Amino acid sequence: MANNGGRWHAYVVLLPGSVSLWPEYDWYRDAPVPTLTERAQVLAALGYEIAPGAEWEWTEASDVYDDPSSPVRLIATVTVQAMPEVTA
Template sequence: MTARTFTAQMSVFKGRWRVYVVLMNTTDAWPEFGFDRALPVPTFTERMEALSVLGFEPVPGAEWAWTEDSEAYGDPASPVVLIAAMRVRSWTGAGA
């Protein structure tokens, strides 16, 4: 059985970093792990451990890709929001 693939994202929400896995076409809550801090940014190892807790792992060759957005759409003076994303797969037997 082939594991399903998803997009994991990491962003700051209410002043704290969080990793979550995007589940499309469902009303189920997205799996989420909160780091309970704004700084420092979670390390690669911490992000991998968070994904593991959620029952996911990176697909082979996947890397975190960072992008920036603005807090207020269309306002170039708005504070920057950083978002990281990576393709992940559910572990065989993991409920996702």
């Protein structure tokens, strides 16, 4: 999940594979940060859930490396797993 120009963008990285095939979702707002519940709901809608014992980790990344005046992007990561398929 990343904050990218006024919106929060969630995506599931699938390796190996093309970025164009990654499941994704956008919250078209800059604030507030999507809640844990909102993130879990989006992951479920994409067919994933947070892996047991995994926790969200936050990182800052600058648009321009080594420039303290550069805008900062917030990036959050968590390990996920595909949700089990329900069979009737």
